[in-house]
Amino acid sequence: MHDGSGRIHVQGLNKRFGPVHAVQDLSFTVHPGAITGFLGPNGAGKTTALRMILGLVTPTSGTATINGLPFNRLANPGGVVGAVLDAHGSHPSRTARHHLRCYAAAMNIPDGQVDKALELVGLAAAGDRKTGGFSLGMRQRLALATALLGDPQILILDEPANGLDPEGIAWLRGFLQTFAAGGRTVLMSSHFLREIEHTVDRLVIISQGRCVYDGHIEELRAAQQSRALVQADSPEVLVAEVQAAGYGVEYLPDGRLAVLGADSRAVADLALQAGVALYGMQDERVDLEQLFFHLTQGQSAGVPQHVPPTSQTWVGPGQPGDGGSV
Numbered sequence: 001m002h003d004g005s006g007r008i009h010v011q012g013l014n015k016r017f018g019p020v021h022a023v024q025d026l027s028f029t030v031h032p033g034a035i036t037g038f039l040g041p042n043g044a045g046k047t048t049a050l051r052m053i054l055g056l057v058t059p060t061s062g063t064a065t066i067n068g069l070p071f072n073r074l075a076n077p078g079g080v081v082g083a084v085l086d087a088h089g090s091h092p093s094r095t096a097r098h099h100l101r102c103y104a105a106a107m108n109i110p111d112g113q114v115d116k117a118l119e120l121v122g123l124a125a126a127g128d129r130k131t132g133g134f135s136l137g138m139r140q141r142l143a144l145a146t147a148l149l150g151d152p153q154i155l156i157l158d159e160p161a162n163g164l165d166p167e168g169i170a171w172l173r174g175f176l177q178t179f180a181a182g183g184r185t186v187l188m189s190s191h192f193l194r195e196i197e198h199t200v201d202r203l204v205i206i207s208q209g210r211c212v213y214d215g216h217i218e219e220l221r222a223a224q225q226s227r228a229l230v231q232a233d234s235p236e237v238l239v240a241e242v243q244a245a246g247y248g249v250e251y252l253p254d255g256r257l258a259v260l261g262a263d264s265r266a267v268a269d270l271a272l273q274a275g276v277a278l279y280g281m282q283d284e285r286v287d288l289e290q291l292f293f294h295l296t297q298g299q300s301a302g303v304p305q306h307v308p309p310t311s312q313t314w315v316g317p318g319q320p321g322d323g324g325s326v
């Protein structure tokens with residue numbers, strides 16, 4: 001009997017294909033009531049890991065459980081997990097409804113679920129069209145409808161946003177957020193952070209088969225603070241002022257100050273208040289995309305201590321871009 005928790009638990013998972021160590025000592029937990037993005041560059045091992053979770057690939061070592069059991073030991077797998085690994089699984093001469101009825105019959109699910117699933121994914125009007133004429137976006141929706149037939153507690157989706165236009169991505173986001181808000185579990189893979197950053201609550205990031213980040217997306221954003229770099233005529237006066245305002249501050253080797261978590265306008269206001277002249281200011285903003293590149297190029301676990309930030313430069317306490325550079 002499974003524990004009904006809606007959790008996916010991966011522990012010490014390894015998979016070797018001959019000389020290729022596709023998944024290396026991978027451990028993470030996927031929680032219910034949230035959308036977890038499973039992110040990594042091409043070839044990072046995402047599909048292999050998902051296939052091991054779904055019992056389609058045998059791990060070299062380690063375990064993957066769903067509701068406390070390996071997938072193959074779930075009594076009613078279709079009612080626990082719906083999975084989409086490939087959106088191209090339909091016969092082109094079959095209608096969408098016929099395709100879903102075949103799956104429903106194989107899973108012992110009443111036909112009524114077919115219309116419900118078509119409705120849920122926005123394909124009700126296309127139910128009697130042959131799938132051979134479907135766009136990639138429609139195929140993605142049909143694959144999702146197949147996964148939803150058993151009214152599962154958990155959805156596992158491999159690159160579900162692949163090929164979707166912005167409208168399709170927005171629709172998918174809304175659908176998955178509603179699904180997760182009802183206390184269900186979503187694990188979705190992607191190799192493209194931008195595609196999923198507004199959809200997911202949590203991220204598991206892998207690189208060359210290893211986990212390099214596991215946590216809330218907001219924690220990842222907050223892990224690297226933006227900072228304002230300023231050149232002041234009286235640095236020690238400004239340091240006292242920004243510290244009194246609650247900001248951390250560092251001296252840079254070139255004599256500038258780095259005010260952590262502040263933008264240049266906030267520092268300019270404090271400098272004005274303290275009667276300190278500023279000669280140059282620069283905002284350094286950390287972009288999530290850069291964090292992703294940093295995490296997936298290195299192999300160390302955990303959040304990086306320093307990521308080279310993007311820079312937006314403006315000069316002086318006046319208007320952005322009104323002359324000069326730091």
Ligand SMILES: Nc1ncnc2c1ncn2[C@@H]1O[C@H](COP(=O)(O)OP(=O)(O)OP(=O)(O)O)[C@@H](O)[C@H]1O
Pocket residue numbers: 017020021022040041042043044045046047048049191
């Ligand atoms: N059946 C297999 N036989 C040999 N090597 C394999 C097999 N399946 C995957 N690999 C290798 O394992 C590594 C991980 O592949 P995997 O498809 O899991 O990555 P991925 O993160 O899903 O990539 P993508 O984003 O490109 O789909 C790759 O080097 C791949 O070539």
